[in-house]
Amino acid sequence: MKDYIVNAITSCGSIRVIAAVTTDICENARKLHDFSPTACAAVGRALTAAAMIGSTLKGEDDTLTLQFKGNGPIGRVIAVSDSKANVKGYAGDPFVDLPLKKNGHLDVGGAVGKQGYLSVIRDFGLKEPYVGQVELVTGEIAEDLTYYYAKSEQLPSAVALGVIVDKDLTVKSAGGFILQVLPGAMDEDIDRVEKAIGEVGEVTKLIEEGKTPEDIVSMLLKGYEIEYFDPMEPEYHCDCSKDRMARAIISIGKEEIRKIIEEDGKAEVCCQFCDKKHLFTKEELEEFEKIATK
Template identity: 45%
Template structure:
């Protein structure tokens, strides 16, 4: 498997770590939505970070993340489960700018910084867990880091990156998540911070052929970690004709009757995967009865 994540504990079990490669997964999102390079980087970073958050959860729990920073890209939405399945979309996929002063895709300009990062976790309870923090930079990795610190009170470091080819295809994508657990010594935190300041950008490492296993070695060259699990990562949508049919049925009899008389059917397109579902007049009449 080319795309996968590793969940591990490091530094004598005082750090929780996830490392992942998501190149093919983000490529699938780019293909389905036709995103331009800056938009591809934005949706790829968001999907990668959301997937890593989902990997921390349990059982059938799911997570949905929305970034709305007031920039030209509009909203970025991604959701994921605990098994590496992730999907996402942006409101305006055809967004691209010249490279920023650091020679990178100008994701912050596309996202904006006047808005919020919102997280909804479906934990299988009566009510979902929700959290929201202001967007601090629009670079996405910084914004997820801020979310963990402010909303969940967990000191964290989130690194996500996407490289895009001139033909708009995805060259490399991936990320890491490091979280400080109770009992971590200050010297451990200092050592990790120093290491993060030394290693190249995560997307460049992946472009050079580094796997998720290799990324763990890059982050912890002393190999003071042990792996808890590995899971494949993939773009996977949970939409279906049945689900869209249920949504149409909830519109009510008069609305469905109008579809039959005026449109002679109905079409629904999933925002996440762009799959289209057609409902014939017979389908709609069955809903009425």
């Protein structure tokens, strides 16, 4: 099944669900970064969430960044999405691996850590991006996002994310859903979806069984009339360029650039999202030194 995301809303407007299959995204991320299974699950869950939230961005150039910064051995987990739900991401330590938890799941919470912050950064092309921040709850990614929605956006939500890593360390399947109770929902709506969420069970089981995003939506919104928006086909995509890297070098300032020229005579900048190396010659660096404003 090719990766895709569906956005759906009940006809009464009280419940919204986004559901996604993201197996290819997670496998492509794993290949690029050579992730351990635990890191693969951590970043894969974050990428899945970013793609789903990204699919709701309105402006073409809007971007969304999720940053999980806990006290665990993985360091930072970053996932970025554009408005087409194209995503990229990385982990501080892509090789961190922990024993499985008692329930057989990869120990993402142990890798991320329970103390720290989740930042949700929405960049609408304005001067300053909009940043929402909450403390981590479990470091398991989905629970932290659920808490973020309740605390920072006052939007009761259920977030479920799953990445299944096969014995050969490739991604077998990945996906998830975000269900949100919108303002105007009745108590009976809440009771109804809570019951449905309970019946649906673990998201990893659903994606392992090959359920489509529509299957997941109709299970969660059983008994409701459902309206679907056009599905989106997200991909792992890095939009880095030599030009953008040049701007990053220029921003470090004349003094730092001079240091690089004298110490190395060239610069090699590696993109954290795709591992691509961008090379700059001494002549290019001298040009940047001239342009730099500080």
